[in-house]
Amino acid sequence: MQDDPIVVIGAGVIGTMTARALAKRGRRVTVIERLPGPAQLCSRGNAGIMAVGHAKAWAEPAAIPALGQALLGRAPGIRVTRLMDPALWRWGVEFLRHCTTAANKVNTDRERRLSRYSRDMLHAAEAEMGLPAATWHAGALYLFQDAAQFRNYAAKVGAGAEITALSRDDLIAREPGLAAMRDRLAGGLLSRIDSVGDCHLFTGRTAAWAAENGVEFRYDTDVTGFTRANGRITAVQTDAGPIACAGVVLATGVETPDLTRPLGFAPAIYPVKGYSGTWRITDPAGVPKLPFVDETELLAVANYGDRLRVTAIAEFAGRDRSLPADRVKLLDAYVRRSFGAAVDLDHPEFWTGLRPTTPAGPPYLGRVRRFENLWINAGHGQLGWTMSLGAAEILAQAMAGEPPALRDVSSRARWLEAL
Template identity: 40%
Template sequence: MKVLVLGGGVIGVTSAWYLRQAGHEVTVVDRQAAPGLETSQANGGQVSWGAGTPWAAPGIPLKALKWMLRPHSPLVLRPRLDPAMWRWLFKMLANCTSERYTINRERMLRLSRYSHECLKALRQETGIRYDEHTTGILEIFRTARDLDDAMRDAALLQQWGVDCRLLDRNGCVAQEPALHPSQGKIIGGLHFPGDESGDCFQFTQSLAKLAQSQGVNFALDTRIERLEADGDRITRVHTDQGVLTADACVLACGSYSPLLARPLGLRLPVYPVKGYSITLPLTNAAAAPAGSVTDVTYKVVVSRLGDKLRAAGTAELAGYDLSLPPSRLATLRHVLADLFPGAGDPAQAQPWCGLRPMTPDNPPLLGPTSYKNLFLNTGHGTLGWTMACGSGKILADIISGRSPDIDLNGLGLARFS
């Protein structure tokens, strides 16, 4: 079968890889000059299948109001005359209950756990390398309230078989010795030994090269303009380089997926949530974390990627704005200096921002649509890389007429009907 994968980020590239492994003729279409140059380029670097949680959680509305009054707020809302933003926000608020949190957490965990198994198998099969660190992710807490919330979440996760370990201050320093100078600011932590970290951009580009060597075609510098349908099938994909046709299409354009779907009558509840990062060269390896640390108070991830150090965070609702105001990077610089002083050179920090495609309940949109040959692989939010391999393999199974290895209940567009 001839398949077009629309989007060349980590989701699109993993989809293409598994589709090719299933024997299909695959073309990836992307407007950038190389794979992984948008949201996959400089994210936090975590494969947090156990630690990843829904943003829509009990108490978030009140927390959000308090955050926005703080100088280093992890959440920024820029009100605008955008009906899609307000629809998304109201749907997210409806998911901020204990019942909905538990449902959404289980759905995300089901896919993330499976995806991690797929990633490990892929690494063993191909030998792919991406500055990976495979001994876990550490969450640190500065306040008793955050620690109490984590203890409740840990109890739920342990019921689902997730290995997570509560640590005191000394335990956090034992896990990440570079925290020793800042240990007085930490009251405890939660370690997820099964989680991983690494360079998502390096992974995406390396897997794209492997896919290309196996026969996947990459139509780069090609902007997708619209999808044309006849009845219940997509018949043409119009681009600025001409018209493309295929037996099936996978829509994996991240935050831009709803813009392509809307003229077809498909309303995808996906909205761009902007995130920021800075990447610094290491100047003192001993002062840097060995892997990845999440500062829960500021919602900032600090990851070591080979000879680089990256801090990433912030959730900003500002539409499709890709500006880089220095004020939004201040929180990242603050956390780096506060937790790991002297680890990197802030004068050489490379700033970046990207648009995370997020659903209001946080599980992605995966699987079929009302068009028989159009399939969704989008809306993964902050867990795009975490869920990428599993999502790609599931799409390949569906398109190949095989039953996926996990239950897909609650992971598709049908849940918003």
């Protein structure tokens, strides 16, 4: 019934931003989350870089040899530890289909447009919610330790007003906090349109704002299935009983296929595991202010003012959420080498998360064809924070019957009326 709420399943960054975008349009919204609060899973300990100028789909011709190397254990940053997972094989076949130059161009363009729109939405959201500054918009660096890699990359990206190539000296002049890395650096790119912010903090504040503005959050509640009639979802089944609904949004990250399989479709979302470590900053002059991605060692580093966060690794390990000692050691060694004198090395916090990753790269965004009122916003991979506000906004526009501000940004699938 029209009076029933739209149920958003999942209070990660994606579900929370979706709930806000719907509530802004006057919709009654209930968010159902299995965990005790917002942003407790993949949205908790990520790098927080909004890689707007640098968004790119992972599936590209160069990914094929890189995966081969990863299978041999020789690729920095990529691991395959659950090779015999049938879900990985199904996903992998589709991923390989997207590893052409043409498909990469289409998928990267979708991610970039969605990311740019998201950045505009972020500025609007901060102003509208009056949140204390939780994001910084001075850009991000992409660093290279290998001169040939830097040259090739810089030539591919091309310089312009938004992206500038910097020599090693330029880098250190701009970011004295990189001084301890000086001898390892060959050069870098500055992307001026990137931002950084603590995704967990921002999602928590947005959830608080949404709750004050009428959104109901039901935490510690597990969605177990759906009641359907005449091509509609009429209720969401939970471990606390059914909830009648006017519509449903799946914002369930890596768990989306578990929920939808009984409905007759399974989005190709595979968990790509990553790790982070967070250190308290003791000497602000000894760490860079801008976030950066080390494109050679494949790590990302973000300075949140009082804390330094380092993230790494794309690991194909199924749903395993363990924190093996060698992964922690890799993060720890990088920080010791690069910023050891500027952080509290004795009390780091380590974390792991599963990036909900589609084979093509862009998320699944739109309405599920066989149901009039079932929508999906899931599968944002390594760019969930970057794309969150834009994806939420255009989904809410489509649900409200408004013309979406962007088209052709979703991954395609037979079961999906893709936005």
